[in-house]
Amino acid sequence: MWSNRVSRSRRTKTGVFALSIALAASTALAGSAVAQDEKTIYVSVVGNPQMEDIAQLTPELFTADTGINVEYTILEEQTLREIVTRDVGAGGEQFDVVMIGMFEAPQFGRNGWLADLNEFAADDADYAVDDLIPAVRDGLTFDGSLYAAPFYAESSFVMYRQDLLDEAGLTMPAAPTWDELAEVARAMDSDDIAGICLRGKPGWGDLGAAFTTVLNTYGGTWWLAGEDDTIGAAQIDQPEFKEALDFYVSLVNDAGEDDAANASFNECLNLYLEGEVAMWYDATVAASLLEANDSPVKGLNGYALAPTKVTDTSGWLWSWALAIPENAADKDAAWEYVSWATGPDYFAQAAEALDGGWARVPPGTRQSLYDTPEYQEAAAAFAQPTVDAMLAAPINNPGVDPRPGLPGVQFVGVPQFQDVGTRCTEEFSAAIAGNKSVDDALANCQLIASEVEGESW
Amino acid sequence: MTTNAEANGTVDPGAERAAAIKAFQRRDKWRRRLPLLPALLFIIVVTQVPFLFNIWFSLLDWKIVPPRGPDFVGLENFIEGYSNQFFLNAVTISVVMTTSAVLLSLLVGTGLALLLDRQFFGRGIARTLLITPFLIMPVVAGLVWKNNMFSSNFGVLNALLEAIGLDSVAFVERWPMWSIVVVLVWQWSPFMMLIVLAGLAGQPTDILEAARVDRASSRGIFTQITLPLLRPYLELGIVLGAIYLLQVFDQIEVMTGGGPGSTNVPYFVYQRSIGGGWDFGQASAYAIIVVIASIIIATFALRVLSSLFQRDEAV
Numbered sequence: 001m002w003s004n005r006v007s008r009s010r011r012t013k014t015g016v017f018a019l020s021i022a023l024a025a026s027t028a029l030a031g032s033a034v035a036q037d038e039k040t041i042y043v044s045v046v047g048n049p050q051m052e053d054i055a056q057l058t059p060e061l062f063t064a065d066t067g068i069n070v071e072y073t074i075l076e077e078q079t080l081r082e083i084v085t086r087d088v089g090a091g092g093e094q095f096d097v098v099m100i101g102m103f104e105a106p107q108f109g110r111n112g113w114l115a116d117l118n119e120f121a122a123d124d125a126d127y128a129v130d131d132l133i134p135a136v137r138d139g140l141t142f143d144g145s146l147y148a149a150p151f152y153a154e155s156s157f158v159m160y161r162q163d164l165l166d167e168a169g170l171t172m173p174a175a176p177t178w179d180e181l182a183e184v185a186r187a188m189d190s191d192d193i194a195g196i197c198l199r200g201k202p203g204w205g206d207l208g209a210a211f212t213t214v215l216n217t218y219g220g221t222w223w224l225a226g227e228d229d230t231i232g233a234a235q236i237d238q239p240e241f242k243e244a245l246d247f248y249v250s251l252v253n254d255a256g257e258d259d260a261a262n263a264s265f266n267e268c269l270n271l272y273l274e275g276e277v278a279m280w281y282d283a284t285v286a287a288s289l290l291e292a293n294d295s296p297v298k299g300l301n302g303y304a305l306a307p308t309k310v311t312d313t314s315g316w317l318w319s320w321a322l323a324i325p326e327n328a329a330d331k332d333a334a335w336e337y338v339s340w341a342t343g344p345d346y347f348a349q350a351a352e353a354l355d356g357g358w359a360r361v362p363p364g365t366r367q368s369l370y371d372t373p374e375y376q377e378a379a380a381a382f383a384q385p386t387v388d389a390m391l392a393a394p395i396n397n398p399g400v401d402p403r404p405g406l407p408g409v410q411f412v413g414v415p416q417f418q419d420v421g422t423r424c425t426e427e428f429s430a431a432i433a434g435n436k437s438v439d440d441a442l443a444n445c446q447l448i449a450s451e452v453e454g455e456s457w
Numbered sequence: 458m459t460t461n462a463e464a465n466g467t468v469d470p471g472a473e474r475a476a477a478i479k480a481f482q483r484r485d486k487w488r489r490r491l492p493l494l495p496a497l498l499f500i501i502v503v504t505q506v507p508f509l510f511n512i513w514f515s516l517l518d519w520k521i522v523p524p525r526g527p528d529f530v531g532l533e534n535f536i537e538g539y540s541n542q543f544f545l546n547a548v549t550i551s552v553v554m555t556t557s558a559v560l561l562s563l564l565v566g567t568g569l570a571l572l573l574d575r576q577f578f579g580r581g582i583a584r585t586l587l588i589t590p591f592l593i594m595p596v597v598a599g600l601v602w603k604n605n606m607f608s609s610n611f612g613v614l615n616a617l618l619e620a621i622g623l624d625s626v627a628f629v630e631r632w633p634m635w636s637i638v639v640v641l642v643w644q645w646s647p648f649m650m651l652i653v654l655a656g657l658a659g660q661p662t663d664i665l666e667a668a669r670v671d672r673a674s675s676r677g678i679f680t681q682i683t684l685p686l687l688r689p690y691l692e693l694g695i696v697l698g699a700i701y702l703l704q705v706f707d708q709i710e711v712m713t714g715g716g717p718g719s720t721n722v723p724y725f726v727y728q729r730s731i732g733g734g735w736d737f738g739q740a741s742a743y744a745i746i747v748v749i750a751s752i753i754i755a756t757f758a759l760r761v762l763s764s765l766f767q768r769d770e771a772v
Contacts, residue, residue, distance in 0.1 A: 078714070086731050089521045111524055202716055258609045261630035415523040419734045423543075426716040433630035435718050444717065447542060457523060 039333050040069040041096040044084060046320060047074045048265065049289055050152055050362045051099070053354055054341060061349050062340050068333050077264070078203040081418065088113045088325045096334040100148055100323050101205070102139040103411050103418070108323070109147030115324040116145040120335040127339050131366045135390060136319050139407070148321035149342040152285055153364030155306070155315040155389035156213060156410070159272070159287060160279040162302035164188065178214065178247065178307040181281075185255040188278040195255030197268035197277040198248070202429040204421025206264040209316060209410035210281065211248055211428065212421075213306060216399040217314035218244035222412050222420070222449060225404045230456045231414055232404060234449035236424070236442055240400075245438050249431050261433035273297060281307070283318065284389050287382035288363050292356030303385040305392060310400065316410035317393035319365065344368050347375070364390060405457050414457035423448045508748075515741035522735040534742035544743060546717065547725035551703060554634055554721055558641040558705075559698040563691060565642060566649025573650070574657040591647035595707035602640045603629055603712045629712055633719035637708050645702065649694045656690030657683070689764065696758035703751065722747050 045051040055072045063069055073095070075083060084098045088108060100108065108114050121129040129137075129146070136153040140146055158181060160172055170184050181196075189195030199210040215221065220240030224232035235241060252260045257271050269286055271277045273296055280286070291298055306315035322342055324334045340346060347369050351358040358378035361369070363386055369375055370383060379386075398409040406413030411421065424445035431441040515534055519527035538544055573584055590598070607628040609615045615625040629636045660683065668678050706723045713719040715728055724732075726747065730740030 082732055085522060085735070089524075089735075107523075202714060258625065259627045259630060261627065418522060422733050423728075426720075429630075430717050433627065433633075435631065435633070444543075455523075 038067050038069065039330060040071060041330065041333050041337055042071050042073070042094060043097040043099075043322075043337065044073040044075060044080060044087075044095050045099040046077050046080050048285075048320070049269075050285070050360070051320070053350065053356075053360070054151075054346075054362075057350060057353050061353065062337065066336055066340075068336060070337060077205050078422070081205070085418075088323075088327075091327055093325075093327050093329070095325065096328045096330060097322050097324055097337055099151065099320055101321065102317065102319050103205070103408060103413065105140040105148040105321060105323060106142035106406050106413070107415055109142040109145060113326055114147045115326055115328070115331055116147065117149055117324070117335070117338070118144075118146045120331075120339070121146070121149075124335070124339055126343060126345070128344050128366075128368070131344055131368050133365060133367060133390070135317060135393070135395065136365055139317060139319060139395065140321050142406075148319075148323035149338050150319040150321045150365040151342050152362035153317075153319035153390065154283040154285040155317055155364075155386070155393045156210070156282060157284050157306050157315060157385060157389045158279060158281050158304040159290060160184075160302050160304070161275075161297070161300055163300045164193070164278050165302070172302060172304050175305045176307045178217070178309050181279075181307045182247070182251050182255070185251065185279055189255035193275070194257040194271070194277045195279060196251070197257045197263065197271050197280040197282070198252050198260065199264045199268065199282070200252055200256070200260035200429055200432045201262055201264040201267070202422060202426040203264070204411060204418060204425060207425040207429055207432075208421040209318070211245070211425070212410045212412075213314045213316050213398075214248055214309075215241060215244045216394075216409065217307070217309040217311045218247070219310045219400040220244050221399045221401050221403050222417070223404055223414075223453070225402045226454065228456070230404065230454055231416065231452055234446055234453055235401075236446040236449050242438065242442055245428060245431070245442060249428070249438055252432050253434075261429045283316075284382070284386040285363060287386060288359050288361070288379065289356070291379065291381050292354075292360040294355045294360075299381070301381065303382055305385075305389060311394065311398075313392040313394050314398075314409075315389045315393045317390060317395050318410065347372065351375075351378075414452075416452040416455060416457065420449050420452060511741050511744060514737050515745050517738040517741075519738045520736050526738070530738070534739050535746070538739060538742045538746065543720075544722075544725060547720050547722045550634060550719065551721040551723075554638060554641075554705070555699055555702045558638050558645065558702050559695055561638070562642045562645035562698065563649045563694050565646040566651075566694070567653050567687075567691070569646060569650040570653035570657060573654060587650060588647045590644050593644065595644065595705075596711050598640055598644055599637075599708035599711040602636070602643070607636055633713045633716060637705070637712055637719055640708050640712070641702060641705065645698055649698065652690050652694045652697075653687060656687045660686055689761070692761045696754070696761050699754060700751070700758060703754070 045055065052074065055074060058070045058072070073083075080099065081104070084095070084100060084104070086092055087094045088098060089111070105114070109116075118129070121127045132150060133153065136150045137146065140148045140150060158172070158176065165172060165184070165188070168188060170187055172184060173180055176184075185195035187195070199207045201207055212222075218240050220238060220243070221235050223234050226232035257263055257268065257277055259267075263271070265282055265286070268277070268280050268282055269289060272280045272286075272290065275297065287301070287303060289295060290301055306313065308314050322338045324331055324338065328334050342365065344366055347358075347361045347366075350361045351374065354360050358372075358374045361375070363369065363379070363383075370387065376383060393409055395407050395409055403412055404414050405417070411417055424441075427436070427441035427444045427448075430436050431438050514527075516529060516531060517527040518525065518530045518533070569587055573580065573587070577583075604611055606613050607615075609625040609627045612625075612628075614628065619625055664682060665678065668682055673681075704723055705721060706727065709715060709719055709721065709724045715724050715732075720728065722743070726740050726743045728734055729736050729743060734740065
């Protein structure tokens, strides 16, 4: 499992950090005789496949060209968030470049923790900042300043094994409702194969992301918007919330994967690639891995929009993006790296170097990628569904009631959501595992969410 | 010293000499202490100064997400923390997890020690192998158990269950705390075994021999002689085990990452502070509550230790 390689241990992290320092020191010593101006920058990224690709390609494609060494710290999503928030927010100064998402970028930018990348991009003609897809760029911008450069961007949709559904004589609508999807999932579920893979691992960005899109379209929400930019009353005790969680938990229990309470993106990706699940509701970026040249399920898949209930659309909008902390030591070297990693030329370089080819390059960030004939051919199966899903994402109006904070679909754009979402999803995950009832989980979550009522964001 | 001499109007050479010796001794004492001072200062700086900071932080309302404070709020954090339901849950988990892990590993450890306390071929190797789990890093132990033993995809336990025709079970997800307890018992039984083994080796052979001559049964010897003699060692094992196991963090982090079924107090403090809560004031208050509880247990522990040494001296 991917998550095994990316251990969550604090000890391992410090170990990795110490090791990278040691490596950096030794390379600096070795290099000093050769090149006087050799630099090293420290970068932390999420351990998802496209990030592991770039970490592998960096020495050959970036360091050889610029002389800048890049030391990566590759972490699991939840751990990365803790470390990055600590580093950037409390002035840890461990990293020159950090990977953050649409939740953090505007908030951290608002707090003055990040460098404004527009200034760097303006001086860098090759970067083509106007080529970035507008919705993604907007999501990473606060008050006109771009605080993170998108590495890949995604919405959420349903991926399913067309061949298996055909065999079973089932069809999937192009824009299914959750009830239709659940029906297909339950029909497909058997001893050999799970009907659907859904996230069940605690974490606001794990279970929290997938579940919140369900919650939105069921008409529920976490909090109402309070007056004067405050958080209003917690809504976990409302019937819509219970209905959404009941639906999610029972669907996972009836037709979900084994060990669901421990599964998130990477675990589901593995199960799907191994043919152990028939459907999967998750990030659109997964399609680029399912259709890559080295994928065992290449060409066997169909794609449908994120399922709905009472709203018209429900897909999320997310981007993993690279940001430069305000306290980074060498921002110019950091920008040089960011500009390469998220620039328009990386796609062709990566496509040539990767076994997965064009389909596996990081999607969703630049219009020019979708205009590239090679990409159109390699990604024929999912390029259009990805763009459709991203355009459909209800970024400004995700649910039924207005909610507090900055825009966001699968999260509430208030800093408090990080903590509340994670603690509540621990409760929900316990309900998925069968350790407690949905009602108990909801009651505890209401307590947790009430703690921040009335706080400003 | 001078008062005597002045009163008598004469200078007593003996008193002067004594004073000089005293002064020399005092200087000498300090000369001896001097090389220790850096270490002492170091210990004060790395242990006591952070604790003072911790006490100060616990009196503040201070968050970094969203940025707020620091503002002085007095004992509010303690009052809130004391009644927080999730803190109380964590306390319950800590108590149940520590008690069960200590008692079970003591039971297993004693059993292993009794088996090892006899002559047989390969005893040294067996003892070394039995100690190994204690030498494995907690993080590694947690990961190995989670993925190679408990996992429903790759786990040995589930492979066995499936081999005899049963459904696989997601152990860690279904019973998060007991899965962790199993790993703790696996790791800490060797520690208990070593302590009990030392106790068994210290048994006076003449009493055992006398009992055998008097035709006492094996069971009788065990319950009426061995066990009472082992008592201080068992107590020591319980106390030391409790102190260490109260602080368990690594296994929880790698196996479950917290959650209502497995968040103990140290993990809870971590979550409230740098683990996502970013509430430094509140977390510091929790940490201090834990320190006070630990001091109470440690005092108890030291008392047991000293009684053990007194007994040794008496023998």
